[in-house]
Amino acid sequence: MSHHFDEEPHNAITDSGIARVIPCKELEMGDPIKWLALGLRDLLKAPLLTIFFGVFFAAIPWFITYLVAMTGWHLVILPAMVCFMLIGPFLAAGLYDISWEFEKGHKPSIWHAIKAVKRNAVNEWGFGIMLMVLMIFWLRVASMIHALYPSYMGNDLEELIPFLVLGTIVGAIFTGIVFLLSAFTQPILMERRVDLGTAVLTSVNAVWLNKGPMFVWAMIIFTTVVIGFLTGFIGFILLMPLIGYATWHGYIDTIETKIERKYE
Template structure:
């Protein structure tokens, strides 16, 4: 087998590894706060624009769908943050240009991974539409009506539980495919197929740890969204930087070629 197609080894990591990754990500965030927070501001503004559009067009019921979809596609949005973490690890100061246009991202392998994630997002959106349609005959056009249905009626509570379960399964499947493959593609250590296989192997070899890591990502993202999306300014860069350290700890690799 030729060298580019060799499967890298997978490390077993301790249960507290996600806390270590978050600690390293936090340190990186404040080593380059200007560019990292600017990246977070850009994402928060996009999220606010999407949310405002849903609200003004009477489609706010889709907010939870979009929030779940965000968790699915977010690893690709973090490519610039992986680049920043890689540069910081090499003693370099990342610039905003390095993060917005990271080297090695615009290639077929990354596009294929993005297509796979957007297909999963489409599956989640269709599933959410079906679950909502089977739960009520009413159309809730205001935030107050939708929240009253979701939180105070048996049908709404059941919809929330089923939707959370289905969305959680789809999101964790996406997480399994991309948690290592996205930063691995940024490092240009392999093609998309080997990267995805390596990502799945990393999760399966460290399943309890990775379930904990997925929970932390979801919880921190939910907190950022709950704070009127402003929390994403800090939370998203923090998680993105930490994700690079997760990749570095999980995969036995040649010297990263992120430069």
């Protein structure tokens, strides 16, 4: 019997003896574009399901912005954007299920997609709690940056720039860490009966060993989020499901299986 994990060259964490990690493939720079094309195909095949989930993606940032307008705390927009990017992977479970159903040759349904979170419930909810803790930590950091902002300064852009730059740098580092931890975690938990630690470390390993293609993928996600915000969140109705479907195809493309998938 061959020791598959020991022979796998692209498995940095297992080699260090920290934990079990599912091996990943070496990606090419153009692969994220391919995932996007496959995601678009799924979107066009399931327009009503796409809109159903898309409305939730549009409603959440709208609600955040409404709260900002109510409280008048203008510097909350940046942490709110990061929070949205934190919550996104967990909400995307239903979208992954739709792409998975298409792959199996099944007809996806709303009920089947909603039940997707229950498939590996303990670990999936654990993943949700992990994202929530990260979100709360980020909000504390953001409020500390806000506390540095002197009350006597006005809302003049020139005076705000140092704080916006600081917030952007910290936010970018934080978002990068979250991307590393969660890029493929949710799809792994959905398809495989593995623990949260294995899923998270597999995601970290895959992103770390494919820095170039995964940076392209991160920029695609970031661009869609920016477009969504610029369109007053209307764009999220289609853009976030598109990213969700594409993420599933990215997972299938990146994380290896010992036995070839045979869908009925």
